[in-house]
Amino acid sequence: MTHARIGKKIPPALSLDVDFEIAGLTALYGPKGGGKTLILETIAGFVKPDSGRILLDDVILFDAEARVNVAPRRRHCGYVAQRDALFPHMTLRRNLLFAAHGGPRLERARRVAEMLECFQLTPVAARRPREIEPAEAVRGAVARALLAAPKLLLLDDCGIDEALLRTMREAFSGPVLLVTGDLDLCCAAADRLILLDRGRIVQSGAPRVVVDRPESVDAARLLGFSNVFEGEIAALDPAQKSSRLEFAGFALTGPYIPGHFRGSRVTVAVHPADVRVHSGEIERQPNAVPASLLRVSRRARVARLEFSGGIFADVPHEEFERQKDNKSWQVELPQQALRVL
């Protein structure tokens, strides 16, 4: 079992208090300054926690009560830093040879050559880190970490992509803890997703489950659910599996909410990508709310529209260009898009 329970205070900015298991590829996702890198550093042994216990394959690496703190070089944790991972004064081959320390020379050279081949780095093996592409440097750093035969691989937000993760998983079957700010990568590659905010685990589980069903307002905000409304259950219909929800200024038909009664307070989140926007003189749509457009924020692929009532909608640029001169707007919050927190 690979498990970490870590408590660490860094006043006044952060108070870390987490307890989680690392199995398969576990992704840590959260905003900057939330303590993701600090978790990696404590597991690797570079930072000493104030309290807690860290186990790797049932071997204690750190135990505050028993006063056990294994040195980083004896922890068998491969660590790839966010930046400047490779030694700049050595060629890529020398970097890898550094990790393959010990054993006969020919054997070391063979292992390095195999790893270079596996990560498609043979053509640039004689170059120094500043002479190679950043993507090649990341591949080199991962290859070097694997050459030391780690029991756990810790990858900080180093610009790793899905293809590299796939190659890495072919070469290494042990547990991996990946820190990333890329939610798509978490869904595509991770077996387990942990949402971290201000040193606390907000939610964890299978990536698709976490992304589809946030359990708290903090989790919803982290996952990009900009529309969070507090309201009251006006009616519940188990036969139709629906409910009537009343918010400040508008009412919606929502999913049936088991375990709640009429009059209960609920919080509902809707992702801006799921909000539909209608403009012009049109009939009132179901679950639609008349709203006035307050602000437009042009993003890479979509235009984010901010409406009165704190409603946000992501609309493709072409669609917004077609509708932008209209004066009256309706914002539709589809029933299936409502997430009751």
Added chain:
Amino acid sequence: MNWSIWLVLRIAGLATGISVAIGLWLALILANRKLPFDGSWLPKPFKALLSNALILYWVGTNGSGGAGYWPLTQTCLVLAGVISAEPFFFGAARSAFAGLDPNYGRAARSLGASEWRVFLRVHLPLAFRPIFANAAGVFLEVSALLAIFWWGTGRIFK
């Protein structure tokens, strides 16, 4: 061969070697620790002048012409050179090590490298230029100190 020049170079070389060995060791240990006093309030030329003047006074008053506690030998002058140069070399080496990205040391340790190996293979090569430049500076400083002392006393050391 001018033996007085050879003597100055030999003493300066020995003093530099000892300063570098002690300074590197201290600098590596104290690279990332905050020291209560680093003398940064005093400009470097004044520090050099002050320490050299103190050493000259100390060696002069206690040397062969003084009370006889410190006979004016090569060992005494090497020691004076080390005491004079060590703070500057230590300060420079400490800055060089502290300026290195901590990720290099961390990466090396996570790869199973011992502290000695991290120092020899990672820290020292990365900080080589400033350390070498300061070692050369120490050598010149001690040479100058000895040359001034020799010129001032008007005799060749024993």
